[in-house]
Amino acid sequence: MSRKLPETLFSEAQIAQRVDEIAAQISSDYAGKGEIVLLGVLKGAFIFLADISRRLTIPRSIEFIAVSNYEHGSTPSGAVRLVMDVRESIQGRHVIVVEDIVDTGQTIHYLIDMLKSRGPASIRTCVLLHKEHKTEIDVDIDYLGFTIDDEWVVGYGLDFAEHDRTLPYIGVVKPDD
Numbered sequence: 001m002s003r004k005l006p007e008t009l010f011s012e013a014q015i016a017q018r019v020d021e022i023a024a025q026i027s028s029d030y031a032g033k034g035e036i037v038l039l040g041v042l043k044g045a046f047i048f049l050a051d052i053s054r055r056l057t058i059p060r061s062i063e064f065i066a067v068s069n070y071e072h073g074s075t076p077s078g079a080v081r082l083v084m085d086v087r088e089s090i091q092g093r094h095v096i097v098v099e100d101i102v103d104t105g106q107t108i109h110y111l112i113d114m115l116k117s118r119g120p121a122s123i124r125t126c127v128l129l130h131k132e133h134k135t136e137i138d139v140d141i142d143y144l145g146f147t148i149d150d151e152w153v154v155g156y157g158l159d160f161a162e163h164d165r166t167l168p169y170i171g172v173v174k175p176d177d
């Protein structure tokens with residue numbers, strides 16, 4: 001049985017334009033500073049990171065980290081757990097943490113604290129979506145795609161119970177879909 005496709009919140013074209021703008025800003029901010037490390041947070045950031053990284057005009061290397069904080073389906077447990085660490089050291093390097101979404105802020109807060117203790121030259125954040133009104137902790141987002149309301153969004157890397165991650169646009173899942 002086919003199901004209804006999620007309603008579009010941001011189209012492919014809107015996402016591509018915003019990704020272009022962010023990549024241009026990062027390229028300009030880090031020009032002449034050597035290689036940066038784009039550190040993607042799995043799984044959600046894999047598509048955003050792939051697109052951002054290919055649009056940069058500065059030297060960059062790619063790392064991934066995996067954490068988990070929604071241990072029981074979609075209910076936040078409050079505990080962030082490191083599931084997979086980076087492969088190369090970030091000490092003395094310029095790091096940009098790339099996330100698909102900041103919701104409560106727990107994940108990015110945990111990550112920034114942990115990564116800062118490893119002595120990077122600098123650390124910034126690049127986030128596609130921010131649920132501003134749900135964020136409970138002070139988080140610094142240096143490069144932001146879009147601010148959104150408290151809706152369940154899917155596509156472009158984001159999932160609902162592992163569904164719809166590869167949808168090319170960002171859509172909203174309604175309870176009766």
Ligand code: PRP
Pocket residue numbers: 041042043044045067068069070076099100101102103104105106107108158159
């Ligand atoms: C999502 C998202 C962020 C985190 C944001 O990850 O990718 O990492 O939740 O939520 P927070 O601000 O409330 O901490 P999720 O645990 O769903 O895993 P996934 O990226 O593998 O889908």
